Amino acid sequence: MTPPQRQKRGPAPEPPPPPAQQAEGEVRNPERMYVVAGPDGERAELDLVTLIVARAADPPPSASPEQAALLRLCAAPLSVAELSAYLHLPFSAMGVLLTELLTAELVQARAPIVRRSRTDRSLLEAVMNGLQRL
Amino acid sequence: MDFNGSDTLPGPRAEDQLPHTAQSAAKIVIVGGFGVGKTTMVGSVSEITPLTTEETMTQAGIGVDDNFGSASKTATTVAMDFGRISITEQLVLYLFGTPGQQRFWFLWNGLFEGALGAVVLVDTRRLEVSFDVMGRLEERGVPFVVAVNSFPDAPRYALDELRTALDLTPDIPIIECDARRRASSRDVLMTLMRFLHSLAMTGSRT
Ligand SMILES: Nc1nc2c(ncn2[C@@H]2O[C@H](COP(=O)(O)OP(=O)(O)O)[C@@H](O)[C@H]2O)c(=O)[nH]1
Ligand SMILES: [Mg+2]
Numbered sequence: 059m060t061p062p063q064r065q066k067r068g069p070a071p072e073p074p075p076p077p078a079q080q081a082e083g084e085v086r087n088p089e090r091m092y093v094v095a096g097p098d099g100e101r102a103e104l105d106l107v108t109l110i111v112a113r114a115a116d117p118p119p120s121a122s123p124e125q126a127a128l129l130r131l132c133a134a135p136l137s138v139a140e141l142s143a144y145l146h147l148p149f150s151a152m153g154v155l156l157t158e159l160l161t162a163e164l165v166q167a168r169a170p171i172v173r174r175s176r177t178d179r180s181l182l183e184a185v186m187n188g189l190q191r192l
Numbered sequence: 193m194d195f196n197g198s199d200t201l202p203g204p205r206a207e208d209q210l211p212h213t214a215q216s217a218a219k220i221v222i223v224g225g226f227g228v229g230k231t232t233m234v235g236s237v238s239e240i241t242p243l244t245t246e247e248t249m250t251q252a253g254i255g256v257d258d259n260f261g262s263a264s265k266t267a268t269t270v271a272m273d274f275g276r277i278s279i280t281e282q283l284v285l286y287l288f289g290t291p292g293q294q295r296f297w298f299l300w301n302g303l304f305e306g307a308l309g310a311v312v313l314v315d316t317r318r319l320e321v322s323f324d325v326m327g328r329l330e331e332r333g334v335p336f337v338v339a340v341n342s343f344p345d346a347p348r349y350a351l352d353e354l355r356t357a358l359d360l361t362p363d364i365p366i367i368e369c370d371a372r373r374r375a376s377s378r379d380v381l382m383t384l385m386r387f388l389h390s391l392a393m394t395g396s397r398t
Contacts, residue, residue: 060353061319061354061357062320062357064320064323064326064327064358066327066359103302105302106219106288106300106303107284107286109210109214109216109284111212131203131204134209134211134214135210135212136204136210137276137284139286140204140243140276142246143244143274144203144243149245149246149299150248168215168216170216170219170306171216171308172218172305172306172307173307173309177308177388177391179389179392179393181218181283182389185218185279185285185308185385186386186389189279189381190382192237192378
C-alpha cells in the first residue's frame with residue numbers, strides 16, 4: 059500500500075505579502091494590534107509571547123477591575139497568551155487592555171524573539187541545551 | 193467575566209510563575225489536523241498544564257471593525273492550546289498547537305511569522321490533511337520538520353516512502369514520534385532545533 063501523494067504548489071510568491079492582505083475568502087484578519095512599548099513610546103506589535111510585567115506590587119486604586127485582574131496576574135512576567143487564557147479574554151481584546159496599562163506605565167512589555175532570515179545560533183544552542191534537561 | 197471576584201480569579205500557581213529575570217520568549221508552532229495529537233504533544237513537554245487562548249472569527253462582509261469582538265454578528269470562537277518550557281532564567285519557549293486550516297492562522301498576530309519554526313504533525317491514516325499546511329509553510333518560508341504520530345491502527349510506511357509522498361526535500365527532517373511520551377516529543381523539538389541550527393549555519397531560509 060502506498061501513501062497518497064502530495065502535489066507541490068508552484069514557486070513561492072516573492073516576497074510573501076503581509077498576512078493582512080493574505081487572508082482569503084470568508085475571513086478577515088482582525089485589526090493588527092499595536093501597543094505602545096518602550097521608554098521612547100514607540101509602537102510595537104503585540105505578540106502572543108510578549109512578556110508583560112507589572113511595575114508595582116499592587117494595582118492602583120484607579121485601576122478598573124479588569125486592569126487590576128491583569129496587574130495581579132503579571133506580578134511576575136507572564137506572556138500575553140497566558141494573560142488571555144487566565145482572563146478568558148480573546149487575544150484581540152488584550153491589545154486594548156495592554157495599551158491602557160502601558161500608557162499609564164503600570165506594566166512593562168518585554169519583546170519576543172522572532173524568527174529572522176538568519177536565526178541567532180547561540181539562541182538555538184541555548185534552546186537545545188534547555189530541551190536536553192527536560 | 194466578573195473581574196471583581198479577584199480572589200477566585202485563576203492565575204498561575206506559585207510554581208508556574210516565571211522568574212523576574214525572564215527577559216524574552218520565543219515560540220514554536222505545532223500544526224496538524226484535528227485529532228492528530230497536537231494537544232497531547234504540547235502537554236507532554238510543557239512545564240505548565242496546557243492553557244487555551246481564544247480568538248473570535250467573524251464572517252467576511254459582516255464588518256470586522258471597531259465592534260469586533262462584540263456579541264452580535266456571526267462570530268465563531270477558535271481556541272488554541274499552548275504550553276511552556278523555561279529554557280534559562282532569561283529565556284522561555286512557548287509551544288502553540290494550532291489547527292491546520294490556514295484561515296485560523298490570521299487570528300493570532302504573528303503566530304507563524306514570528307515562530308522560530310513549526311512541527312507538522314501527521315497521522316498516516318489521513319496524510320492528505322497535512323498537504324495544505326506544508327504548502328503554506330513553504331510559501332511563507334516558515335522552516336518545519338515533519339513528525340509522524342504513530343497511532344496503533346495506522347498504516348505504517350517507511351520514512352523515505354513518506355518523504356516521497358510528502359514531496360519533502362532531503363534536508364527536511366521527518367521522524368516518527370509518540371506524542372504521549374515526553375522524551376519522544378522532546379526529540380521532535382530537538383530535531384526542529386537542529387534543523388534550524390543547520391539553516392542558520394548555511395544562511396538559507398528554508
Ligand atoms: N496511540 C497514540 N494516541 C495518541 C498519540 N497522540 C495523541 N493520541 C491520542 O489521540 C487523541 C487526539 O489527540 P489530541 O492531542 O487531542 O489531538 P489534537 O486535536 O491534534 O489536539 C487523544 O485521545 C490522544 O490520547 C500517539 O502518539 N499515539
Ligand atoms: Mg487539540
